[in-house]
Amino acid sequence: MxxxxxxxxxxxxxxxxxxxxxxxxxxxxxxxxxMPADQKFYDFYLDEHQNMACRRLHFAGSSFGLLGLAKSVKTRSPKPLLKGIAAGYACAWVGHFFFEKNKPASFKFPLKSFASDFRMYGDVVRGNLSLKDRKFDKAR
The missing domain is CATH 1.20.5 (Single alpha-helices involved in coiled-coils or other helix-helix interfaces)
Structure with missing residues (x-):
């Protein structure tokens, strides 16, 4: 050639x-x-959770909520679920007011925020979001 x-x-x-x-x-x-609206909201939701203490409190709060749900199913009583929900929101709001210094998205978008919180919880469990440093995040 x-x-x-x-x-x-x-x-x-x-x-x-x-x-x-x-x-x-x-x-x-x-x-x-x-981009689907759900993804746009989730991106907004993650922007509202940049502080690691806030993320950790959200993770703890969601865990309390899930434990309350499990105990409520086991005992067939709504009280543990209500306590779990109250503890979950208390943790999340402390994270926003004292660490993130913003207003929780659940005030304006309660259902989307609730769903995004568990999506964030799942991303943490799967290792896509870090509770140590944002540089380790893979969810975006």
Missing amino acids: NNTATQSMTQTADTQINSNAKKEVIKKEVLKTN
């Missing part, structure tokens, strides 16, 4: 790689702009 043919093949391969890279960039931009 001569030098011109080799250069032509190299240029064609480079053009194909650049074209694929451009397509991937465009695809990512489209996905960002057409």
Whole structure:
């Protein structure tokens, strides 16, 4: 094969790689702009939980809520569930008022916040969100 043919093949391969890279960039931009509303809210929710003490308190509060639910099912009584919910929200609100220094999203968006809290809890359990340092977060 001569030098011109080799250069032509190299240029064609480079053009194909650049074209694929451009397509991937465009695809990512489209996905960002057409993001589902749930993901947009969850991103907002994570922005409201940057402080590690607040995240830890949320995790503890959600754990109290789940323990209350389990005990409530076991005893067939609503009292443990109510206590778990109260303890959960108390932990979360302390985290927001004293550490994060913002207003809890549950005041404006109670259902979305409740769902996002358990999504955040799951991300922590799976290792996608850190309770030590935000630099270890993988959820975004």
